[in-house]
Amino acid sequence: MKDIADQEVIDLEDMDIEAFNAFATDQGWSDGMPLYVPTEDKVARFVETVRGDNRPYPPVPPRQVIPTVQALAANAVMAGCKPEYFPVVTAALRGVLDPDYNLHGTLATTHSCAPMVMVSGPIRHELKINCGSNCFGQGWQANATIGRALGLMLLNVAGAKPGEMDRSTQGNPAKFTFCFGENEEENPWTPYHVQRGFAATDSVVTVMSGEGPHNLNDHGSTTGDGLLTTFAGGMATPGANTIYGKGPMFVIIGPEHAATLKRDGFTIESIRQELYRRSRVHASRISVENQDTYISTGHKPDGDWFTIARSPDDIHITVAGGPGKHSAFIPSFGGTTVASTRIAR
């Protein structure tokens, strides 16, 4: 007899949602919040939405199992997704399966990283993905459940069971869900997915194993130069993983900050260059022992300063959020990449 985790279809007696949740929790399928029941009918409706995407999935680390579309759909159902969200979730999964994303390392680490999911292109509006006010927060079914579905897949397919395979020291609320849309309409530059070579008409999911958003509050600066001083100061943190592990990071600029930077002539490239140049951590802010750790892992200081990135290319820039004088810095796990995947439809 197969272990229940290896069965394609699990026959259960009729049970109400409370009984199902008790059963699912006992099986270790839950992230701690209530789950929807993945009936065969619901799973079939989700599977129908990805019929145009016949590419096989590689083995999913750390467990190294090759997932069926039905197993993935069951997790999206349990997360509370609508069927039309499912192609976004599977595109996000393909992103985290990019070998350079280092899914094994990002799931087993003691670091707090969670998969950041950013959606670009026309599908944002079709699915009502929040790109504006409170885009990292609560209140939108698509944001809440797309991120949650990916998290459940990583739990139930990848095997990232907290305390066992997922060894995060403290975790991070973003492990429940971390999905938002680019605010392309208020981006005065080029949308992120177009920066990555996709067509503006493509719908794209971008994933990065990141910390939660670090707020960059600047109500006082009236120039782009002033804003970049604040951004760089907020990014120059000796506690973020990127200064150890080296890797990508996002600066998600709020629309009002973006408008000021654009007015003063800054481009995405010049912002990257300036943030790389300014967001350095002085040796006096790092213990001598920790400086030795940085240096022993190949991070040579530039005089008395430690850079937080390998080059300006590590700093990814886009616009999201609503009115207000806030932006956000999202450092990554370090040994990972930013993976963008076109949503197959």
Added chain:
Amino acid sequence: MIATETFKPLVLAQAKARKVEPRLIVVKHPIGGLNADELRERIEAATKGLTEATTK
């Protein structure tokens, strides 16, 4: 393979996923953040375990 007691379950879970049975030397947790005296105990335990494993 040398692992701390705290991370032994992670090592075993990953080994199971890869269908391997590693020979483990388990030392006290943690290793990071120890001073030289504290680290010496871990090194001695690991050395003892390695010696025993390689002389059997």
